[in-house]
Amino acid sequence: MNVIPDSPRAGNDDDYLISKRQAWFAFAMTFGLMLFDYIDRQVIVSLFPHIKSEWHLSDKQLGSLVSIISIVVGVGGIPVALLADRISRVKSIVVMSTIWSLATISCMFTANFGQLFAARAVVGAGETGYGSVGAALIATLFPKRLRSTVLGAFFAAASLGAVLGVVLGGVIAAQWGWKAAFGVVGVPGLVLALLYLFVRDYKTVALTPKVSQVSLVSLVSQASHQSLGGTLKHIFGTLARTPTLLWACLAGAMQLVTMSAVTSWLPSFLNRFHSMTPAAAGKQTALVILVSAVGVILWGIVVDRLARRTPRYKLPLLSVLCVVTSVIFMEAFGGSYTGDAQFKLIVFGGFFMTSIMGVITGIAMDVIHPGMRSTGAAVLAVILNLCGLAVGPFLTGVLSDQWGLQQALTVVPLFSILAAALFIIAMRTYDADVARISDVKLDVAPALTGHLSTDAAA
CATH class of the missing domain: 1.20.1250.20 (MFS general substrate transporter like domains)
Structure with a gap:
């Protein structure tokens, strides 16, 4: 069932699209995931001396363990964000954060450079598009007068996460070994990913009269409406x-x-x-x-x-x-x-x-x-x-x-x-x-948790 009714405030761009409490819950969850996004990304930097000593890696190899994430994120950012816009921002974030958290945890079980490089690439695949999709979600749920404030705080989480990643990596490695650092920082992100199911989304907005509120997959199969190429061009x-x-x-x-x-x-x-x-x-x-x-x-x-x-x-x-x-x-x-x-x-x-x-x-x-x-x-x-x-x-x-x-x-x-x-x-x-x-009108999407309950009952 829905947490709140589909809001009478939906058409007012200078008010909360959903209840104030739900909007701030969405912000807190999105902020938390951004924090662990960058903790998971940067934790490896402070582990370089340990990895280099144990596996006898070159600095070039060590650098590639950081660069691979940026490369994957850069290549996949726009396609992932496009799919999120046409399908669901909340579902996309749940999937993305689950992938990067599990991939981070998997780093602790790697036995050589190739395995660790592949795991880090999957971390990048999970993080692809998260910043863009998360920003779009909270920017739409909050009033326009607060957008710069909440988005500024959202992106500050990246800086805080980068610093915490470097600090936590060194501390954890000193206590339990460098591989344990990946597990310790990966688990909280996985927990937040599951809790994100309770965040409210906004309904996908039709781009043109011919393009209804359906996914890109539906657009491809329903050529009578508009081709995928036409949608992208638009x-x-x-x-x-x-x-x-x-x-x-x-x-x-x-x-x-x-x-x-x-x-x-x-x-x-x-x-x-x-x-x-x-x-x-x-x-x-x-x-x-x-x-x-x-x-x-x-x-x-x-x-x-x-x-x-x-x-x-x-x-x-x-x-x-x-x-x-x-x-x-x-x-x-x-x-x-x-x-x-x-x-x-x-x-x-x-x-x-x-x-x-x-x-x-x-x-x-x-x-x-x-x-x-x-x-x-x-x-x-x-x-x-x-x-x-x-x-x-x-x-x-x-x-x-x-x-x-x-x-x-x-x-x-x-x-x-x-x-x-x-x-x-x-x-x-x-x-x-x-x-x-x-003149574009917005409305609140049904609660994702409500759909899950309905499906389970069926």
Whole structure:
């Protein structure tokens, strides 16, 4: 049976789609899974010395155990999100989190590099699309006025999970051995996956009059409605005709060039210029990441409040945050600061460097048709990863070879200035893109647990 009636509030975009209690339960569950997503992904980093010693692996092999997850996630993100949009976001998340949790647990039973590599690839397959689908779900269940706040908190879970993964891996390995670490961090995710069955979804929204609320599988078999190719063409054509989304994606990617450069090369910078050991430099970098996670949440709240009456003002506010990020890091790495004063300024920059994440995802949800929000969020994720996260570390390395690491870290934050300009451009089309989907009505899907009970009774 349904937990709540299919809501009379469903048509109001500035109210909870479901009850407030159910919405916050959905957020808590989605946040928890995001946390363990990144714990499971990053736990292996602190286990490298143990694995290298026992299996005599090269650094290239060790690195591939991390890279394989990003590769699989990048390849499968959009297809998985597309299926989730047309079938069910909750069911998709349950399946994804179950797969990656079981795959993480299976890592503790591997006997060689090949087996561990394959298990890590399956972890990536499970994580594929989770961030996009989870963001689309909570963005739709919550009022528009709270989107940046809840999405900022959601993405802060990734930073917290990354830090916890590194810390827990080392602690658990010291107590019970490195293989036990995979089992310890994998079990909680599996429990959360089962509890996610109690989260409410929203009904799949028809994309066109000819495309009813059915899955892609049904669309393929029912050619009289529309072919799969036609559906895909319509979806990506619609996304391409949403300029706010495209400009905001590019702006976000430019900001993440700065962020990824700092987080990737800060341990090396502290080692070379502050004479820290690698372990100490890693702990100091973890502090910067934690501060950035706090920044994601707080700036999401601030931007939501300041732009409550005029939502398009979120974009110039993001522009200001990008400029501040650039100025702080350029001064920190290129100015006269040294020692503790320099590190404190870097930490302060960390407070701003990921401030856009929750807000930019909320903006994407504002302008994307509700029937393809997971897909739109996946497009955002692909652009942020390929044009931002992948560029920062590599470009900094190239510039470091030419000019030195400190000079490279001084120059790369100029990308945040470019991000600021792109956010201003995106503001020009925001209102028109929001108006284009303003008449789309949303309703609550029946409780998944109700269907399960009905099936069992039958």
